[in-house]
Amino acid sequence: MTTLSAPPAVSAAELLAILSARQLRDGQVVFAGVGIPLLAATLAQRTRCPGLTILFEGGVIGAFIEPGRLPPSTNDQRCTTRANMVLGSAEVLLLLQRGYVDVGFMGGAQIDQFGNLNSSFIGDPAHPKTRLPGTGGGNDIASLTSMIVAMKHEKRRFVEHVDFITSPGWFDGYGSRRERGLPMGGMFRVVTDLAVFGFDADTRRMKVVALNPCVTREQVQDNTGFELVFDRETAVTEPPTPQELAALRELDPGRQYIA
Amino acid sequence: MTVAAYATLRENLARRDRSLREKVMSLEDAVSFVRDGDCVGIGGSTMSRTPMGLIWALIRAGRTKLSCARSIVSSDGDLLFASGASDHIITSWFSQGILWGVSKVMRHHVETGKAQYEEWSHLAVGMRFRAGAMGVPFMPIRSMLGSGVLAQRPEAAEMICPFTQEKVLLVPALNPDVALIHVQRADAYGNAQIDGLPFMDIDLAMAANRVILTTERIVSNDQIRRAPDHTKIPFFAVDAVVELPFGSAPHECYGVYEPMLRHMEYYVGLANGDPVNGMREYLDRYVYGPESWTAFLDLIGLDQLLTAARAGRSVDDA
Numbered sequence: 001m002t003t004l005s006a007p008p009a010v011s012a013a014e015l016l017a018i019l020s021a022r023q024l025r026d027g028q029v030v031f032a033g034v035g036i037p038l039l040a041a042t043l044a045q046r047t048r049c050p051g052l053t054i055l056f057e058g059g060v061i062g063a064f065i066e067p068g069r070l071p072p073s074t075n076d077q078r079c080t081t082r083a084n085m086v087l088g089s090a091e092v093l094l095l096l097q098r099g100y101v102d103v104g105f106m107g108g109a110q111i112d113q114f115g116n117l118n119s120s121f122i123g124d125p126a127h128p129k130t131r132l133p134g135t136g137g138g139n140d141i142a143s144l145t146s147m148i149v150a151m152k153h154e155k156r157r158f159v160e161h162v163d164f165i166t167s168p169g170w171f172d173g174y175g176s177r178r179e180r181g182l183p184m185g186g187m188f189r190v191v192t193d194l195a196v197f198g199f200d201a202d203t204r205r206m207k208v209v210a211l212n213p214c215v216t217r218e219q220v221q222d223n224t225g226f227e228l229v230f231d232r233e234t235a236v237t238e239p240p241t242p243q244e245l246a247a248l249r250e251l252d253p254g255r256q257y258i259a
Numbered sequence: 260m261t262v263a264a265y266a267t268l269r270e271n272l273a274r275r276d277r278s279l280r281e282k283v284m285s286l287e288d289a290v291s292f293v294r295d296g297d298c299v300g301i302g303g304s305t306m307s308r309t310p311m312g313l314i315w316a317l318i319r320a321g322r323t324k325l326s327c328a329r330s331i332v333s334s335d336g337d338l339l340f341a342s343g344a345s346d347h348i349i350t351s352w353f354s355q356g357i358l359w360g361v362s363k364v365m366r367h368h369v370e371t372g373k374a375q376y377e378e379w380s381h382l383a384v385g386m387r388f389r390a391g392a393m394g395v396p397f398m399p400i401r402s403m404l405g406s407g408v409l410a411q412r413p414e415a416a417e418m419i420c421p422f423t424q425e426k427v428l429l430v431p432a433l434n435p436d437v438a439l440i441h442v443q444r445a446d447a448y449g450n451a452q453i454d455g456l457p458f459m460d461i462d463l464a465m466a467a468n469r470v471i472l473t474t475e476r477i478v479s480n481d482q483i484r485r486a487p488d489h490t491k492i493p494f495f496a497v498d499a500v501v502e503l504p505f506g507s508a509p510h511e512c513y514g515v516y517e518p519m520l521r522h523m524e525y526y527v528g529l530a531n532g533d534p535v536n537g538m539r540e541y542l543d544r545y546v547y548g549p550e551s552w553t554a555f556l557d558l559i560g561l562d563q564l565l566t567a568a569r570a571g572r573s574v575d576d577a
Contacts (some may be wrong), residue, residue, distance in 0.1 A: 033379070034357050036527060057306060059456045064417060072358050075305040075331065077455055077513045079575055087303060088457050089330055090385025097382070097401050102347040120378060120407065131369040132481065133361055135408055136331060136352035139380040143402035178403030181417070181426030256358070 012152065012193040012257045015212065017043060017248055020150040020191040020241040025104070030107040031055045031096060031141055033073045033106035036150045038065065041105060043248050048185045052055035055083075055101065057137040061085040067251045092139055098143055103188070108151040110162050113206050113226040115169025115187030115199055117142065117149065118162035125164055125240045142167035145185040153192035153223050159218050160226040165241055170204035194220045196237060200229050210235040262396045262431045268403045269394075270470045277495040281447040286552060289471045289499040291323070292314045293437050299345075300388070300435035301329040302465050303507065305460040306356060307520045308440040309335050312473050312506040312552050317439075320340040328433055330384050330459045333510065334523070337364035341538035342546065346374040349433070351381040359527045367534035378408055383415070383430045385459050390432035391466025399427040438467035440492070441506045443515060445474040447484070449497025452489040455513030455529060464492045473503040475515050502568070505556050505564060516571035524551055 003181075004083065009255040013036060021040040024030055025041040026049040032041040040057075045052045048087030054063040058075030062084030065071070068081075071078035080086050095101055108192060109132060110118040151157060171177060177186055190206065198209045207229035208220060213236060221228055223234045251257050263271075290313060293299060298318075303309045314335050316527055317325070327348040335354050339345035340366055353376055354362040368374035379387070382422065386398040397416075400485060403409045404417070416429045440460050445451040451472055453460060464470050470492070483490055506512070509519035509526070529537035549555040556564060 048415045056421060058307070059458065072518065073305040073307075073309045073331075073354050075303075075456065075458070076511060077307070077517065077571070080455060080513075080574070086387070086456050087463065089459055090382060090389060090462065091384040093385065118407075125407065125411065130361070131366050132366075133354035134350070134376070134378045135380050137381040139406055139408050140402040141384040143380075143404065143406070158459075166406065166408060168406050177405070181401070182404055258498070 010245065011258055014245065015193050015240060015250055016150045016191060017243045017258060019196060019212065020105070020148060021047070021235060021244070023148050023189050023191065024052060026184070027051045028102040029053045029055065029100060031057070031101045031145065032074070032102045033138070034071070035107050035257050037076065037105040037107060039252060040150060042251055046247050047244060047250070055092055055095065057089055057092060059087045059089050061087065061092065065251070068253050070252055072257050077116070093140050096140055100125070101145045104145045105139060105146055105148045106138055108149045108157070109160060110157050111149065111151065111190065112159055112162045112169070114173060115190065116162050116165045116169060116171065117169065118164045118168040120166040121164045123148055123163060138167040140168070142187070143182050143185065146188040147185065148189045148191065149187070150191045153194040153226050155223050158224040170199060173204045174202060176217060182188070194223060205229050208234055210237045211240070212237050213239040217226065263434055265396070266479055270271040270432060273275065273572060275498065276471065279494065282497060282500045283447050283477060284501060285456045286312060286316045286473070286503060287320070290320050290322070291315065291395070292469050292471055292499055293322055294322045294476055295322055297436040298328065298432050300324045300433070300438040300463045301327055301335065302440035302458065302463055304330045304461040305333045305512070307456060307526065308458065308512055309443050309466055309507050309510040310441040310473055311335065311508060311510055312441070312503045313439040313471060314338060314556065315546055315552070318344045318542070328384070328435060329533070330381060334530070337538065338414035338443070338542070339376050340364060340368040340535070342542055347377065348374070349377045349379065349384070350382050355523070355527050355530070357569065359531065363531040363534040364538055365415055379412065379430070380408060385462065385528055387430050387433035388459050388462040388466050390430070391434040392462040396432050399429055401427060403428050414556070421502050433466060435463070435467045437471060438463045439471050441473045441512065442492070443474070443512065444476045444478045445472055445500055446478055446480045446494070447498050447500060448480065448491050448494035449492070450483045450494045450528040451492040451497065452486070453491040454489070457491055461491050463560060464496050469498045470496050471499045471501070472497055473501045473506040475504055475506065475512060477502045500559040503552060508556060508564070509559060511571065514571060514574045518569045519559055521563055522559050532568070
């Protein structure tokens with residue numbers, strides 16, 4: 001059924017899900033947000049990382065999402081299918097604070113050169129042009145563990161300075177997390193439909209780790225509102241395999257998140 | 260916003276009738292426990308175990324100026340803002356759901372200054388209820404520090420820990436005047452059992468000065484006593500019990516029904532299509548129009564209720 005309805009090309013959302021799934025390692029404990037992160041974490045669990053433990057902020061440890069039954073948020077009963085444990089939302093967030101979570105994984109609306117994320121306000125917070133939904137657990141995850149962010153690459157989303165820091169990256173560079181009282185965690189990877197990014201070990205500025213297939217340095221820079229750091233040689237990511245694509249489309253046959 | 264003095268907190272509790280007595284009443288009588296201007300804690304999270312029937316009844320009763328606090332707010336927040344029942348929502352995330360983008364109703368009310376969305380991190384909301392439940396004035400946490408979210412919240416205070424000399428953030432206790440909570444089953448005294456995800460409901464119940472329960476079923480005290488490990492809220496914290504089947508509709512109740520997504524999609528189309536007139540139409544048709552909660556369910560339609568119930572019961576299949 002899925003093969004009949006599946007479009008031939010890889011959508012931007014599918015590429016995001018597959019490339020960000022590759023950032024996860026077997027045996028990790030990952031705290032995943034809804035949408036692409038949930039889908040990518042589940043994809044990793046079904047392919048390379050059978051020992052991945054997925055946490056949801058609704059209060060789930062060891063989630064095992066059923067194909068074709070993706071939850072509309074991380075607080076729904078569908079998140080609990082075959083889980084190891086359900087617990088309170090404060091309790092599951094406290095696992096981040098205690099240190100049980102290896103990596104946090106979420107989407108982003110606006111990001112800056114130091115990986116700070118904004119999901120609260122576009123424009124002046126006192127008189128916002130747009131009030132966005134807010135942090136949810138995003139601030140807690142970004143404050144307390146290493147982060148992977150999956151988001152669409154657009155110039156208006158990749159800005160020099162975010163309008164508002166909802167979920168902290170490296171603030172204004174090396175050492176500034178610790179100074180503000182956040183000695184642990186920090187932005188680790190940003191995955192977009194153009195490239196995979198890390199952060200320079202000294203300056204903590206966003207740096208290209210690998211270009212997506214058929215994408216040039218110029219394309220990435222032209223779609224970014226600040227100057228990116230490049231190594232002399234830039235790696236190129238392997239394209240999605242048919243196995244990855246098939247597994248992903250089986251998880252989301254209704255194309256709820258991968259359209 | 261101020262944190263209640265401990266003596267006040269204790270006096271409020273001491274004044275409540277905490278005797279072992281039956282508290283079953285109608286939805287309309289139960290919402291008389293809520294007064295204009297109260298701080299109302301709302302149980303559940305996003306589209307799960309939302310006490311929609313109680314919110315529906317509060318709006319119909321014409322309550323105004325409520326401050327509402329919830330872990331994550333979905334269409335319940337739209338209804339509270341658009342009806343004028345609330346002009347202040349305390350939460351960590353406010354939109355109908357990630358499937359539908361940003362709530363135009365939330366945007367309209369906040370961007371025009373008609374109402375306030377007071378944003379805290381999800382953990383901070385939880386620790387504020389936790390402090391309230393513990394009878395202490397604050398809890399220390401290690402998130403929110405350095406962020407814009409904290410810069411907007413003068414109610415929180417940074418502190419250097421006297422034991423470790425580390426920076427921590429103190430978030431103030433939140434003791435709502437009244438908590439609205441929907442559960443799968445409770446007895447007539449208010450012993451409440453919750454299946455599945457508990458969210459912040461236990462802390463919320465213990466923090467609040469009054470607790471109103473709606474329950475899918477009222478069961479006997481004997482049935483509660485057969486599985487006391489499922490009881491999450493003790494009777495002496497509860498002031499009213501209302502039996503209200505499908506009391507979270509069109510949201511979900513774990514193990515009983517999943518969200519009625521076709522109704523939600525219809526609702527979001529109206530609300531985000533026109534946050535003023537669309538909401539007026541929805542409120543007239545679905546909140547003020549029906550003569551009872553059963554009549555409201557009738558408007559959602561048997562087909563949707565059965566589909567949601569069939570999916571809800573599938574938690575037993577795995």
